[in-house]
Amino acid sequence: MAGNAVATNKRVVLKRHVTGFPMEEDMEVVVDTVRLRVPAGSPAVLVQNLYLSCDPWMRGRMSKHDDGGAAETAPDFVVGEWVLGPPQFPTGKVIDSTHPEFKAGDLVWGMSGWEEYTLVSKSESLFKINHTELPLSYYTGVLGLTGFTAYASFMEVGRPKKGDFVFVSSASGAVGQVAGQLAKIAGCYVVGSAGSDEKVDLLKTKFGFDDTFNYKSETDLAAALKRCLPDGIDIYVDNMGGATLDAGLLNMRWGGRVVVCGMISQYNLEEQYGLRNMYRIIPKALRVEGFNVTGYFHMYSRFEEEMAGYIKEGKVVVVQDVVEGIESAPTALIGLFSGKNVGKQLVALIRE
Structure with a gap:
C-alpha cells in the first residue's frame, strides 16, 4: 500500500442536540478522506469498519446535559462531529497498524465509530476475532x-x-x-x-x-x-x-x-x-x-468460547436485522425506538 494512499470516509455527524424522540434530520452523512497509513509516532490501528452497531443507549448521548454527560457512561455528542463514535463497537478489518499486537488483515471488533474508517489509538479496546468460521456480523451482536x-x-x-x-x-x-x-x-x-x-x-x-x-x-x-x-x-x-x-x-x-x-x-x-x-x-x-x-471485559475470552460453542451446537439461535450502507444508519437507529427491528440492528458496509 502506497504511503500516501487515501480513501473517502463517510461518517455520521450530529446536526443538533435532541429533545424527545430523535429524527433522521438530527443527523447527516458527510464525506471526508482518510490516509490509509497510521501516522508515525505512537502505536495505533487503522480499522476499516465492516458492520456498524445500532444501540438504544446511544440516544442519551444525543441530548445536551448540564454536566456534559459526565453522569452518563460517555459524554454528550458534539454538534458537527462524528456522532456515534466511541464507545461504539463495530466489526472491522485492520488496514494498517503500528501496534505490535495487530497487523494488517486482522479481523477485529471493538471501540470504533460510525464511519467507514477509524484510527484507534486505544488498542486495548480492540479484540481479535477468533472464530472466523462464524459470520463476521455476529461480532457486532451475539459475539460482541x-x-x-x-x-x-x-x-x-x-x-x-x-x-x-x-x-x-x-x-x-x-x-x-x-x-x-x-x-x-x-x-x-x-x-x-x-x-x-x-x-x-x-x-x-x-x-x-x-x-x-x-x-x-x-x-x-x-x-x-x-x-x-x-x-x-x-x-x-x-x-x-x-x-x-x-x-x-x-x-x-x-x-x-x-x-x-x-x-x-x-x-x-x-x-x-x-x-x-x-x-x-x-x-x-x-x-x-x-x-x-x-467492568466485565476480563471475562470476554471465556464468554467468546462458550457462546461460539452454543451457536455451533444450535443452543443459541441468532436473529439479526441488517440494513446496507452508512446512509441507512440514521434511519436504522431511529427505528429502534418504534420497535421496527427484530433482533440486533446492524448496518453492513460491505457484503460478506
Whole structure:
C-alpha cells in the first residue's frame, strides 16, 4: 500500500442536540478522506469498519446535559462531529497498524465509530476475532458487546440456578434474545415480553421461551406477569425500565435479583417515569443492580468460547436485522425506538 494512499470516509455527524424522540434530520452523512497509513509516532490501528452497531443507549448521548454527560457512561455528542463514535463497537478489518499486537488483515471488533474508517489509538479496546468460521456480523451482536452484555449480566449479576423463574423485558431485542436463551441453557423457566404479536411468536418458536406477552396490548403489566409467572420471579433482566420495572418489582420472589441492563422506554422522555414499587425491595430482600459491561471485559475470552460453542451446537439461535450502507444508519437507529427491528440492528458496509 502506497504511503500516501487515501480513501473517502463517510461518517455520521450530529446536526443538533435532541429533545424527545430523535429524527433522521438530527443527523447527516458527510464525506471526508482518510490516509490509509497510521501516522508515525505512537502505536495505533487503522480499522476499516465492516458492520456498524445500532444501540438504544446511544440516544442519551444525543441530548445536551448540564454536566456534559459526565453522569452518563460517555459524554454528550458534539454538534458537527462524528456522532456515534466511541464507545461504539463495530466489526472491522485492520488496514494498517503500528501496534505490535495487530497487523494488517486482522479481523477485529471493538471501540470504533460510525464511519467507514477509524484510527484507534486505544488498542486495548480492540479484540481479535477468533472464530472466523462464524459470520463476521455476529461480532457486532451475539459475539460482541450485546451478547457479552447478556452473558455477563445474567450469569454474574443474575446468578441463575436450575429451576429459577426468569423474566426478560424487551426480550426480542439484541440483549433480551440472548439472555432468554442463556436462561434456558441454565435450566430456568423463562418468560419474555415484546411489543408486537410477531415478536411474541418469535420468542416462543425461535428462541424457546416458555411463555410470552405483548406488553403493548396488556392493560395491567403486573397482572400479565402474575398470569405468566404465578409463583413469582427469581431473576428479572430489565431492558425496559419504567412501568415494566415497576410491575416486575411487585412480582419478585424473596431474594430475587433485578438486573437493570437498559431502559428503552425512558430514553426519549423529557420527564421520566417515577418508580412507585421500590418499597418491595426491603421485605423481599431484593438485589437491584445496574449493569455496566465495561467492568466485565476480563471475562470476554471465556464468554467468546462458550457462546461460539452454543451457536455451533444450535443452543443459541441468532436473529439479526441488517440494513446496507452508512446512509441507512440514521434511519436504522431511529427505528429502534418504534420497535421496527427484530433482533440486533446492524448496518453492513460491505457484503460478506
